[in-house]
Amino acid sequence: MRPSDKDDDFTSHRMSAERWSLLTTAIEKLGSARTLDKVIEILRGTARRIAGADGIAIVLPDNGQCHYLTEDAMSPLWAGLRFPQNSCISGMAMQQRETIIIPDVMVDPRVPHAAYEPTFVRSMAMVPIGSPDSVAAVGAYWSVTGDPDPNAIALLEALSRAATTALENARLLASLEDLNNALESRVAARTAELERTQEIARQAQKMEVIGKLTGNVAHDFNNLLTPIMGSLDLLLTRRTATDNVLRSANVAMDAAERAKLLVQRLLAFARRQPLVPKPVDIAQLAFGMKDLLISSLGARIALLLDIAPSLPSARADQHQLELALLNLVVNARDAMPEGGSVTISARSGRGHDQPTTLPLGDYICISVRDDGVGMDEVVLAQAVEPFFTTKGAEHGTGLGLSMVDGLAAQLGGALQIFSTAGTGTEILLWLPVAPQPVAVAGGPSADDENKGTILVIDDEPVVRSGTAEMISALGYDVVQAASAREGLDLIDDGLDPTVVVTDHVMPGMTGAELALRLRVERPRTAVMIISGYQGIDLIAPDVVRLSKPFRQVHLTASIAAARQQVAA
Numbered sequence: 077m078r079p080s081d082k083d084d085d086f087t088s089h090r091m092s093a094e095r096w097s098l099l100t101t102a103i104e105k106l107g108s109a110r111t112l113d114k115v116i117e118i119l120r121g122t123a124r125r126i127a128g129a130d131g132i133a134i135v136l137p138d139n140g141q142c143h144y145l146t147e148d149a150m151s152p153l154w155a156g157l158r159f160p161q162n163s164c165i166s167g168m169a170m171q172q173r174e175t176i177i178i179p180d181v182m183v184d185p186r187v188p189h190a191a192y193e194p195t196f197v198r199s200m201a202m203v204p205i206g207s208p209d210s211v212a213a214v215g216a217y218w219s220v221t222g223d224p225d226p227n228a229i230a231l232l233e234a235l236s237r238a239a240t241t242a243l244e245n246a247r248l249l250a251s252l253e254d255l256n257n258a259l260e261s262r263v264a265a266r267t268a269e270l271e272r273t274q275e276i277a278r279q280a281q282k283m284e285v286i287g288k289l290t291g292n293v294a295h296d297f298n299n300l301l302t303p304i305m306g307s308l309d310l311l312l313t314r315r316t317a318t319d320n321v322l323r324s325a326n327v328a329m330d331a332a333e334r335a336k337l338l339v340q341r342l343l344a345f346a347r348r349q350p351l352v353p354k355p356v357d358i359a360q361l362a363f364g365m366k367d368l369l370i371s372s373l374g375a376r377i378a379l380l381l382d383i384a385p386s387l388p389s390a391r392a393d394q395h396q397l398e399l400a401l402l403n404l405v406v407n408a409r410d411a412m413p414e415g416g417s418v419t420i421s422a423r424s425g426r427g428h429d430q431p432t433t434l435p436l437g438d439y440i441c442i443s444v445r446d447d448g449v450g451m452d453e454v455v456l457a458q459a460v461e462p463f464f465t466t467k468g469a470e471h472g473t474g475l476g477l478s479m480v481d482g483l484a485a486q487l488g489g490a491l492q493i494f495s496t497a498g499t500g501t502e503i504l505l506w507l508p509v510a511p512q513p514v515a516v517a518g519g520p521s522a523d524d525e526n527k528g529t530i531l532v533i534d535d536e537p538v539v540r541s542g543t544a545e546m547i548s549a550l551g552y553d554v555v556q557a558a559s560a561r562e563g564l565d566l567i568d569d570g571l572d573p574t575v576v577v578t579d580h581v582m583p584g585m586t587g588a589e590l591a592l593r594l595r596v597e598r599p600r601t602a603v604m605i606i607s608g609y610q611g612i613d614l615i616a617p618d619v620v621r622l623s624k625p626f627r628q629v630h631l632t633a634s635i636a637a638a639r640q641q642v643a644a
């Protein structure tokens with residue numbers, strides 16, 4: 077062997093070893109490539125040296141075209157340009173999924189000569205990448221004609237196979253990531269949903285606890301207010317009282333009346349206010365309140381009434397419903413310091429638009445809408461909570477909406493609030509449709525023969541003696557008992573009361589139970605229950621009832637009504 081042959085052999089072995097080493101490094105790098113960009117970067121950085129070429133180009137298919145994405149060449153080729161897929165060699169190689177070798181670009185009929193003429197390229201090899209479909213191609217170009225070195229082609233093809241695997245991995249990884257992201261967002265959505273449900277449950281529990289607490293406090297307060305108002309009433313009717321005493325008693329009575337209103341709102345929120353649910357004609361109620369509402373709104377706010385014709389009656393407590401509407405209208409007024417309009421509308425509501433908390437059925441939906449300042453999300457979330465107010469302690473008790481909400485729930489309906497800051501507020505009050513037509517109420521006739529004995533039963537000594545004093549001021553004889561049992565014993569011992577006035581919630585026998593028993597055993601004895609509790613309507617719906625606290629006039633009317641019942 078000639079020394080020069082030996083030299084050539086040595087050089088080509090060295091080159092081949094270098095290219096193999098380059099290929100191995102590239103394959104290693106491709107093994108950890110996670111994206112198409114990374115794969116292309118590795119190809120661009122190594123393909124030219126591996127192929128021993130004067131230039132390489134990386135081509136991606138793009139909408140029927142071949143996009144010459146990037147290149148590494150001795151002088152510029154076509155980087156950034158696009159050619160129709162079926163008229164360029166890269167397109168053909170990708171379509172046929174096999175390497176195309178062109179020893180002389182200027183004589184090969186497949187080559188678009190015009191594109192090659194200005195370049196150094198005289199021979200080339202185009203290797204597709206991707207399996208089964210080609211997703212890219214790498215072209216190697218030489219400035220001399222002739223068949224490229226088969227080793228170079230083999231190395232280039234090995235590089236292409238490694239890139240194919242890397243691309244497949246990248247694709248799998250991307251879909252795994254997509255899956256992961258989709259799973260993560262589903263988990264996040266579920267968690268949020270769960271948290272929302274838990275928050276609603278927490279809120280409901282909180283309201284229930286506050287409700288119970290408020291209800292108990294309000295109930296005790298009522299018990300205290302009853303003798304206070306009774307005693308004041310007695311003082312006010314005393315002829316011997318001096319002007320000074322009368323003035324003070326009047327001031328005290330005004331405060332007691334305000335306290336009574338506050339307690340009523342608390343009881344309403346706690347869903348424990350005594351209600352007298354009857355069929356209520358909403359049109360009549362709204363038009364009846366019109367003047368009051370207009371004067372409450374003031375001159376700068378217009379009131380619009382839009383009541384659907386022939387609306388069935390709602391099952392509600394007329395008086396409490398009026399208070400609720402007044403509360404909502406006053407809230408609307410406060411939300412429109414610059415003026416605006418309030419629309420009260422009412423319609424039949426059933427089916428899809430009724431709140432999901434309500435059992436399916438027929439409802440009347442009363443809406444109070446304003447175009448005032450509205451509520452942001454924070455205020456909206458707390459608006460119904462008792463004592464939540466944005467009006468300052470001296471202007472708002474924060475019990476208005478709590479009362480309306482409690483009333484709606486107690487009547488078997490619901491309250492909904494829709495509000496956006498800056499746009500206005502709409503409050504919907506859902507009430508069940510009443511089963512019967514509006515009843516014509518007859519006024520209680522006064523009984524001026526206040527003679528006979530009244531048995532007053534209450535376990536609270538202060539309340540009992542207060543009530544007893546008020547009754548005896550009416551002219552009756554009064555006998556007191558601390559429990560239903562004690563009252564019944566007195567009757568068994570020969571007491572013959574004209575009227576039994578009893579508290580409802582007492583240890584042992586309740587007032588309602590006593591009333592039912594007396595009705596059977598002594599049908600001529602009138603019974604009247606004094607109570608701050610709801611629910612008696614259901615236990616003893618036709619027993620005359622007086623809500624705590626009350627004034628002398630209410631007491632007189634109720635005793636008369638109870639006596640009338642047994643006289644009938």
Ligand SMILES: Nc1ncnc2c1ncn2[C@@H]1O[C@H](COP(=O)(O)OP(=O)(O)OP(=O)(O)O)[C@@H](O)[C@H]1O
Pocket residue numbers: 403407408411446448449450451455459460464465466467471472473474475476477478500501
């Ligand atoms: N129509 C409304 N527009 C804007 N905000 C309202 C409206 N109604 C109620 N709010 C907000 O909800 C809060 C609570 O209302 P709620 O009626 O319970 O109490 P209040 O009006 O503040 O006090 P009170 O009713 O004792 O006068 C209000 O302070 C106000 O921030």
Ligand SMILES: [Mg+2]
Pocket residue numbers: 403406407472475476477
């Ligand atoms: Mg209010």
